[in-house]
Amino acid sequence: MERKRLMQAVLVALVGLMLTNQAVLWAWRNAAPRQVVTRLESPRPLKTLVIGNSVVAAGFDAAAFDQARPDLGPSENLGLGWTTPIQHAAILTAALRRHPETRTVVYPFFGHQLGTHTNDNWRGLSGNFTVSYYVAPEVSARHYAPNSWIAPVFFGAASKFALFTDRYLFWAKTEKVRRTISSIGRPAAAGNPGGGGFGQLMQSDDKTFTSDTVEWTNRASLLSPPLRDIIQLAKERKLRLVFVEMPLPSKLNRQYRTPEWAAYREKLAKELQGGGAELVGDSAGIEDGQFKDDLHLSPAGAVLFSKQLAELLR
Amino acid sequence: MIFNSISYFLLFLIPGAVGFRLLPPALRSWWIAVLGSLFFVYYSVTELAGWLGAACLLLFLWESILSRLYSPASRWCLVGVAAALVSLGVFKYWNFFVGLATSADKNHPWHWAGQFLPLGISFFTFEFIHYAVDRWKGRAERGTIGEYLAFILFFPTMVAGPIKRFQDFLPNLREPSKECALDWRVGITRILCGLAKKFAIADLLTAFTDHLNPTDVATAPRWVLPVWLLAYGMKIYADFSAYSDIAIGSARLFGLKVPENFDWPYLQTSISGFWRHWHISLGKWLTDYVFIPLGGSRNGLAATCGSLLVTMMVSGLWHGAGLNFVVWGAWHGGLLVLQRCWASLVPGESGPIGRAFGWIATFSAVNLGWAFFCMDLPTSMLFLRRLFLG
Amino acid sequence: MKPPKSTTPSPGRLKRLIEHANGCTDWWNDARRSTLPGWIWGLWWTLLLMIIALTCGQSSKFIYIDF
Numbered sequence: 058m059e060r061k062r063l064m065q066a067v068l069v070a071l072v073g074l075m076l077t078n079q080a081v082l083w084a085w086r087n088a089a090p091r092q093v094v095t096r097l098e099s100p101r102p103l104k105t106l107v108i109g110n111s112v113v114a115a116g117f118d119a120a121a122f123d124q125a126r127p128d129l130g131p132s133e134n135l136g137l138g139w140t141t142p143i144q145h146a147a148i149l150t151a152a153l154r155r156h157p158e159t160r161t162v163v164y165p166f167f168g169h170q171l172g173t174h175t176n177d178n179w180r181g182l183s184g185n186f187t188v189s190y191y192v193a194p195e196v197s198a199r200h201y202a203p204n205s206w207i208a209p210v211f212f213g214a215a216s217k218f219a220l221f222t223d224r225y226l227f228w229a230k231t232e233k234v235r236r237t238i239s240s241i242g243r244p245a246a247a248g249n250p251g252g253g254g255f256g257q258l259m260q261s262d263d264k265t266f267t268s269d270t271v272e273w274t275n276r277a278s279l280l281s282p283p284l285r286d287i288i289q290l291a292k293e294r295k296l297r298l299v300f301v302e303m304p305l306p307s308k309l310n311r312q313y314r315t316p317e318w319a320a321y322r323e324k325l326a327k328e329l330q331g332g333g334a335e336l337v338g339d340s341a342g343i344e345d346g347q348f349k350d351d352l353h354l355s356p357a358g359a360v361l362f363s364k365q366l367a368e369l370l371r
Numbered sequence: 372m373i374f375n376s377i378s379y380f381l382l383f384l385i386p387g388a389v390g391f392r393l394l395p396p397a398l399r400s401w402w403i404a405v406l407g408s409l410f411f412v413y414y415s416v417t418e419l420a421g422w423l424g425a426a427c428l429l430l431f432l433w434e435s436i437l438s439r440l441y442s443p444a445s446r447w448c449l450v451g452v453a454a455a456l457v458s459l460g461v462f463k464y465w466n467f468f469v470g471l472a473t474s475a476d477k478n479h480p481w482h483w484a485g486q487f488l489p490l491g492i493s494f495f496t497f498e499f500i501h502y503a504v505d506r507w508k509g510r511a512e513r514g515t516i517g518e519y520l521a522f523i524l525f526f527p528t529m530v531a532g533p534i535k536r537f538q539d540f541l542p543n544l545r546e547p548s549k550e551c552a553l554d555w556r557v558g559i560t561r562i563l564c565g566l567a568k569k570f571a572i573a574d575l576l577t578a579f580t581d582h583l584n585p586t587d588v589a590t591a592p593r594w595v596l597p598v599w600l601l602a603y604g605m606k607i608y609a610d611f612s613a614y615s616d617i618a619i620g621s622a623r624l625f626g627l628k629v630p631e632n633f634d635w636p637y638l639q640t641s642i643s644g645f646w647r648h649w650h651i652s653l654g655k656w657l658t659d660y661v662f663i664p665l666g667g668s669r670n671g672l673a674a675t676c677g678s679l680l681v682t683m684m685v686s687g688l689w690h691g692a693g694l695n696f697v698v699w700g701a702w703h704g705g706l707l708v709l710q711r712c713w714a715s716l717v718p719g720e721s722g723p724i725g726r727a728f729g730w731i732a733t734f735s736a737v738n739l740g741w742a743f744f745c746m747d748l749p750t751s752m753l754f755l756r757r758l759f760l761g
Numbered sequence: 762m763k764p765p766k767s768t769t770p771s772p773g774r775l776k777r778l779i780e781h782a783n784g785c786t787d788w789w790n791d792a793r794r795s796t797l798p799g800w801i802w803g804l805w806w807t808l809l810l811m812i813i814a815l816t817c818g819q820s821s822k823f824i825y826i827d828f
Contacts, residue, residue: 059552062799066556069803070810077811220814228818231575235819238578242595243587375817553787556802561784563809570816577819620784631785635776 074220082219085226089114090188093137097152097192105129105161106152108145111138112303113165115353118363125367129161136165139185141175142283143200149287150193153294162291163366165301167340167352168266169273171325174281177201179208183225191216200283263312270317279325288332299370300329302338304362306348310340337369373414373530374617375569383410383526388624392551400517400544403625407524411490414530420487427489430458434499435520441506441513448507455499462492467692491530493689497656498523502537504660511538518544525629527621531614533630533652540627547626554623561620565613573610576602585750588757596758603745604738608637611650630655637737640721640729642706645737653689657682672715679711680704690744695751699743706736 085091097106107117113136123130135148145164153159179201182189189197194212202208215221261269273279280288291298302322305313312318326336342365347358354362373379387406394402408428415424437454440447460468465483473479502519505511514522514537522540548554579602582591591599615632622629636649646654665678680701687700721729742751781789781796782805788794 059550059556062796062802063552063556065799066559066802066806069800070806073803073807074810077807077814224814224818227815231816231819235575235578238575239581241579242592242598243582557784557787559784559806560782560802563806563813564783566817567809567812570819571812574816574819616783623784 078218078220081223081227085219085223088223088226090137090185090192091223093135093148093188094151094192096133097135097148098155099133101131102158103131103133103152103156104159105132105163106149106156106159107132107134107136107163107165108149108152109136109165110140110145110170111136112167112353114138115349116165116303116359116362117163117366118356118359121360121363122367125364126370129367129370137185137188140188141173141186142171142281142287143175143197144186144188144192146200146283146286146290147189147193147196149290150196153290153296154193159296161297161299161370162287163299163301163370164287165303165338165366167303167305169269169279169321171284171300172273172276172279172281174200174283180211187222187225190222196283196286200286266312267315267317270315270321274317274321274324279321279328285332288329288334292333298332298334300325300334300336301366301369302336302340304338304343304354305340306345306351307341308345308351313340338366373418374614375566378413382413384621384624387526388621391547391625396545399547400515400521403526403544404517404520404524407521407526407529410526410529411524415490419490424487424489427462427492430489431495431520431523434523435516438502438506438519439516441503443509444507448503451503452500455496455503459492459496462486462488464688464692494532494534495523495529497534497653498537500660501534501656505537511536512541514541525622525627527618527625528629531611531618532650533615533618533632534656535629535652539630543627548628549626551626554626558620558623561616561623565616565620568609568616569613573606573613576606576609579603580606580745583745583750583754585753588746588750588754593757593761596754600738600742600754600758603741604637607741607744608633637734638730639733640726642703642710642733642736645733646703646707653686657686661685672711676708676711679707683707693747695743695746695748698748698751699740702740702743706740 086095105122107113107119114134115136115138117134117136119130119132119134122132133152135152137144137148149162177186179189179198189201190212194216195209198205198208198212278285288298290296302313304310322336329336343354343358343362347355347361349355349358383406387403390402390406391399408431411428411431412425415427416422433454434451437447437451441451442448466486469479469481469483473481477484502511502522506513518541519537521544522535522537525535525540528535579599582588582595582599583603588596612633619629619631630652632651634648634651636645639645639648662678662682665681666674667678668675681704683704684697684700686703687696687698690696690699739755742754745751746754777786777789780786787796789796
């Protein structure tokens with residue numbers, strides 16, 4: 058009798074967990090990473106894919122691009138904020154599996170982003186990094202833990218559990234409750250800097266940026282392993298791969314008007330050409346009024362940039 | 372982070388409990404001993420003091436060898452008690468006492484810069500002392516060395532209790548419950564409730580209690596101070612009772628029962644009632660090994676009050692190596708003394724109004740005492756000054 | 762005639778229910794060794810697991826709330 062009761066309890070709990078998992082998947086179906094998955098699984102044919110982080114997510118307008126270059130469209134924006142080249146490689150791999158008709162891949166970037174390689178704790182990825190668990194997980198496993206046999210197994214298993222991969226989304230709700238509780242009787246705690254302060258998070262001061270640029274230029278390679286993966290993938294599939302230097306507001310793009318940056322860019326262009334890729338674009342080219350903060354274009358700025366990009370790809 | 376980590380469940384609890392059930396009786400004690408040793412080493416290395424902390428497993432080995440010499444009225448029992456007190460004193464209180472002697476000069480040559488606490492030292496030394504004293508008094512059976520190792524290395528209770536008694540644990544170890552399904556139903560329920568209490572109540576209340584620091588206490592509006600203090604009272608109850616729930620539930624998966632630690636303490640209508648329902652295993656240990664040896668209630672009111680005060684100050688010091696903990700212990704000792712004196716002046720049971728008043732007074736006094744527990748002395752004095760005087 | 766059974770839960774009964782739901786007691790009614798059916802325990806465990814999942818991320822990474 059007691060054994061039957063225990064079995065019933067375990068069974069009901071397992072079913073309950075599965076239903077909760079599905080509920081989480083449904084409740085957060087419009088979260089940014091899940092939206093990217095929806096877009097890459099689009100049934101319409103996609104001839105141009107644009108990948109990258111939040112500057113791409115905010116800065117590329119597919120409709121404006123398609124209108125300017127119908128021969129390169131339909132295009133799709135697969136940019137996802139707060140991600141690294143590891144996630145970009147995974148997203149591109151999954152997208153190309155779904156869209157063998159793709160002919161052009163565009164990768165807008167800024168700063169030394171193309172060489173940066175992070176090795177976070179792959180067992181506990183959070184935020185938008187968790188897209189690594191369920192979009193071409195084997196790609197992310199290879200980059201996060203190159204010599205680990207357990208990482209691909211872990212990533213594959215994690216992909217089935219939205220309760221795990223999307224945990225940061227409902228944890229953010231709990232954190233909001235905590236902050237509300239914490240602010241009772243106290244002034245509201247200063248939140249993470251958003252909006253206008255964003256650029257300061259991402260870019261260092263002029264002197265530091267210039268010395269970093271010199272240090273980067275002296276390295277053997279300016280490209281991180283996932284970037285080389287992307288280049289290799291494009292080569293194998295005979296795709297046109299174009300890296301685009303994103304426009305930045307004047308406060309930041311003066312860092313790109315130096316001989317040090319010119320030298321870095323020249324070396325980068327050579328390395329990309331060696332892999333069959335192109336480098337286009339200019340960090341100036343869009344006036345300050347078209348930016349919504351220190352880094353990201355406004356919707357109107359995105360339209361402008363997308364049309365400029367369409368021309369750059371002729 | 373031990374009980375609320377995946378590694379605890381996947382590496383230790385589930386394999387431990389399943390293995391215990393499947394192994395023949397002769398191997399069960401050794402299974403617990405081996406697993407407990409691995410648990411101690413693993414969490415010492417990953418959570419605490421590294422390999423130096425892990426080496427403190429030798430304390431268990433030393434104790435298990437020494438315990439073979441214990442017998443009724445044997446002086447070796449006193450050696451055992453002294454050894455346990457020395458380990459506790461050195462690891463936990465060295466810098467505290469050196470600080471008192473040298474006016475807290477951290478550059479003093481006697482100050483131990485790399486001081487660390489071995490995992491669960493406050494608890495396992497108390498189990499060592501209990502066994503030594505009860506063997507000396509002839510109250511506890513010897514047991515085999517495997518059984519004693521299982522007792523001291525039983526990992527669900529190793530880190531933070533409940534503090535077990537060998538004479539209660541041994542019969543259970545020799546004849547664990549055979550009602551596996553019932554044990555697992557109750558054990559799983561207890562563990563899940565403990566985890567939910569820890570995360571959903573204790574950790575959430577940290578949003579209030581993080582403000583119990585000198586800056587916030589000095590500048591906050593007065594009305595929020597009791598809110599923070601009451602939140603601390605709830606948080607420490609939820610946190611510690613959750614830990615006990617997980618420990619008791621974990622033991623249950625093995626088919627073993629360990630003592631309860633909390634029994635609605637905040638509903639008690641007297642301070643002595645509170646201490647019979649809060650951290651019950653510690654209260655019983657202090658009664659048996661501190662209060663009663665000091666004379667207990669046998670030698671008149673004045674002596675009883677003295678014993679109570681000393682016992683509670685020992686309790687305070689055991690909770691933490693700091694003067695604020697001693698003051699906290701003295702606060703509770705004072706309350707117990709007050710209650711004894713009141714009971715001697717006004718004997719007899721109180722009616723409903725008396726019990727209601729008793730509940731309000733007990734609840735308020737206990738929560739006021741937490742001010743000394745959660746803040747250093749200067750901050751707690753500032754807190755109380757602002758609370759009562761503005 | 763027997764007086765009707767009280768339907769108002771007494772504090773004692775509520776305490777017993779909480780203790781039983783918490784796993785402190787094996788049985789709701791010790792004399793008859795009675796407890797709730799297995800599926801109710803399953804639902805209770807599911808609820809507890811959901812609470813744990815929702816709140817176990819505190820004091821670890823909290824991210825991207827203001828971005």
